[in-house]
Amino acid sequence: MRIFICDDDPVIQNQLHTLLTKYFKKKSYPQPEFFIYNSGDELLKSSVTPDIVFLDIEMEGLDGIYVGNELHTKYKYVITIIVTAFSEYLDDAMRFNVFRYLSKPINSHRLYKNLDDALVQYNLKSSHIIINDNKHSYKVSTDDIIMIETSPKERVNIVHTFQKDYHSVDNMQYWNEILCKKGSFYQCNRSYIINLKYISSYTNELIKLHNDQYTAYITKRKVREFRSLYLMYLEHVE
Secondary structure, three states, rough: OOOEEEEEOHHHHHHHHHHHHHHHHHOOOOEEEEEEEOHHHHOOOOOOOEEEEEEEEOOOOOOOOHHHHHHHHOOOOOOEEEOOHHHHHHHHHOOOOOOOEEEOOOOOOHHHHHHHHHHHHHHHHEEEEEOOOOOOOEEEEEHHEEEEEOOOOEEEEEEEEEEOEEOOOOOHHHHHHHOOOOOOOEEEEEEEEEEEEHHHEEEOOOOOOOOOEEEEEEOOOHHHHHHHHHHHHHHHHH
């Protein structure tokens, strides 16, 4: 993941960098790549593709409104968070679909809450997701995910893909928010999220996936919902 910080105030640059570093460390996520720019002109000359941008409004040279519009024209899925002391610019910023607005001085609690939402949005918009274990971060196509299951023995969530199994530090609620809004994923049990695309057979108790290589249990109260959802999915793909 690449995070841009664009502000002409070195104090704000350092504060944001420090707070964001602490956030990823506290979450046990791998640190993203940080790119710090002193002006909008400098940012727009960058050849790096950003994922999340923290953008000041009032800067020498190009202002943040212009820079934000240019970013969203060039990068469809970029997430922009405005950081400024001037709330009167908010209406203009909203015109390029700014994700959030942070006022100066920066409140760490509000920053972290907005970053939680930004990471969810990042994964929802992309056809790829980021899987974080305790040491590394992996970019994986959602199409390659067969299912996710909670392993009581190892006390982690295992993401089963065609390439390999990944141990995720994120809980099932997180994976539900990330995947189940994408259309082909369903949480059939508190310990299982399945990709409907790879169902090979099912009963009222079990769902078999990928030529019966994987098994997921289905909660009794979810059987009717699952059957209805799966039929709708099959009609859609056909």
